[in-house]
Amino acid sequence: MYEEAAPPRRLAGVARCVWRSASAGPKRIVPDGCLDLVVGDGGVFVAGPDTASWSSVTRPGAVLRGVRFKPGHAPAVLGVAADELRDRRVSLGELWGRSGEELAERLLAGEVSPAGAVESRLAAVEVESEDWAVAELIEKLDAGAARVADAAACLARGDAGPAQTGAQSRAATRLEEPSAVSERRLRRRFVQAVGYGPATYLRVARFQRAVALAPRLSGLAALAAAAGYSDQAHLSRDCRALTGLTPRHYFRPSSTVDPTRRDRLRSA
Known part of the structure; x- marks a missing residue:
């Protein structure tokens, strides 16, 4: 059983969805470019961005609940670069120390929901404004840019191509400013925000398109x-x-x- 719902309005800018899952046996988890806050089966952890599949095994009857962050948005909330969490499952205590351990206890006791925990975190920390250059590159790759180098270079030039979206046009305007991001710097910021480079993200995004189209x-x-x-x-x-x-x-x-x-x- 797996149920997915839209995140609360206050989390719409950083979360893709909230979810609930119960599996009778091992569940194959495949990369999707996202990080998750996962609660249940006696633990609370952040699942970092994956580059390969892994198997989620829970006790019979265990129910997991979670928040899935939008690609590129988790680091601002969690306070850690996404590439430090790549292919890892990190407990909330390891991530935030004693405050994380206390929050994990409350989550496991049902005193606060995963979405509520993220909302509280947003209220307690100063979340930086969205990295628009990274966001535009994610958008281009999600839309199916054929080559990572072309997509990154277009953004660095301020050229989103003939099929610009409104957001891409805004990015092109910003890139004409003196503070425009270089292609090399954009790639570094992308890794920190998403967890791996644009080439790997494109591979994951393309496979997720296949998953969506397969039925x-x-x-x-x-x-x-x-x-x-x-x-x-x-x-x-x-x-x-x-x-x-x-x-x-x-x-x-x-x-x-x-x-x-x-x-x-x-x-x-």
Whole structure:
């Protein structure tokens, strides 16, 4: 069982969703470019951005609840760079010391919800304004930019290309200012905000597009083309790297992955 809902209004700027999950057996978690605050089964931890799949194993009857941050937004709330959490599960106590341990106790006791904990954190810390250059690069990669180098270079030049969105146009205007970010600096800030470089994020975002499209398409060749892969072999390589399974095993309903799109997302 997996349930997902929109975050409370106060968290809409930093969170993608809130979720609840109960699994009768091991659950394959695949990369999605996000960090999660996870509560349940006797623990409270932050799941960092993944570069490969991992297996979530809980006790029978255990229910996990969590908040999934939007890519690039968790560090400002958590107070730690995302790349320091890459492929890690870090307890709240390790992250915030005694205050984290006390909050974890309250979360496990049900005195506060995961969303409430994030809301309290937002009220207690000074969250920096959104890094617009990183946000625009994430937007371009989510939209299916073919090459990371081209996307980053366009932003560094202030050129979002012929199909500019409103946000990309604003970015282009800002990049004409004297404080415009260099391509090298943008990549460094991207790693700190997201947890890994633009090339890895593009790989993850493209695979998540395939996950979203899979229920509506028949055949791996069609899926690869629709998701933006160069060919079916390209999809196969990324699927093996990110899930540990071939596409035929990963996308079939009888696999260890739940058949719905939301259950394939990293819900822990």
